[in-house]
Amino acid sequence: MPIHELDKDFFWFPDSDQWDKEDSIIAVGGDLDYRRLQQAYQRGIFPWNDPDSELLWWHPLERMVLRPREVNITKSSRNLLNQKKFDIRFNTAFEEVLLNCQRIRRKNQQGTWITDEHVEAFLKLYQLGEAVSVEAWRDSKLVGGLYGIVVGSCFMGESMFSKESNAGKMAFITLCQRLEHWGFRLIDCQVYNKYLASLGAYPMPRMRFIQELEIARHENLDLDEVFTNPKASNEN
Incomplete structure (x- = not known):
């Protein structure tokens, strides 16, 4: 299942049944607007990436x-x-x-x-x-x-x-x-x-x-x- 790419204009994340069941990264892109972070943390998703790489959104297979x-x-x-x-x-x-x-x-x-x-x-x-x-x-x-x-x-x-x-x-x-x-x-x-x-x-x-x-x-x-x-x- 492909990793979802987020749009900066919409504060949206895919539902859990759309996540790759073998990958801890569930989406890329978007931004760190506080409203997006609110949605993310309510669902257990968090941003984490190297400073020079694309923004990655995680929901680890093992938490x-x-x-x-x-x-x-x-x-x-x-x-x-x-x-x-x-x-x-x-x-x-x-x-x-x-x-x-x-x-x-x-x-x-x-x-x-x-x-x-x-x-x-x-x-x-x-x-x-x-x-x-x-x-x-x-x-x-x-x-x-x-x-x-x-x-x-x-x-x-x-x-x-x-x-x-x-x-x-x-x-x-x-x-x-x-x-x-x-x-x-x-x-x-x-x-x-x-x-x-x-x-x-x-x-x-x-x-x-x-x-x-x-x-x-x-x-x-x-x-x-x-x-x-x-x-x-x-x-x-």
Whole structure:
């Protein structure tokens, strides 16, 4: 089955029964208009491509996911949490987190898939209350964090950075603890990597993920106060 080519003038994606059942890429082209991203994430589709290549839209055959309650917290990580080395906050520096994820140098990676167009679109989603940042602060400096999209009771992670050892990990583990407390069903980690697997993420078949996301989409949790109030985010 051919990969669908998107038109920049129409915010449209093919239905899942039109996707290639043997390919994780379901469409190419289009743009990163925030309205297209809204449609994409509601269906579990996300953009990801090399900076100089055509825009690719993914829905992996096996989706890396994590149940918030199943996050793997090692003894050393628990000690770091108990030491409160980092002050973990929510939504106090979204743009700064986004730009750090864009600019950070990553091992074995040339350039970044987080383009200026991507930054502009996610800032709009943040303004609409659909994108969230989790931040690790130390001595009043942002030293790590991550951001993602909230779709019902599913947190769809996008990117993470660390300027100090374990800063991003502590932000992620704290996020998992808070999401469990708030009643979230699932964290979407997109694609496999060893780091995510070490934290408890595992692959889920595409059709199962579609079913899980459909349930999560209709579980609208009232989290406005938590995501906009730094004090509330630090409560158990």
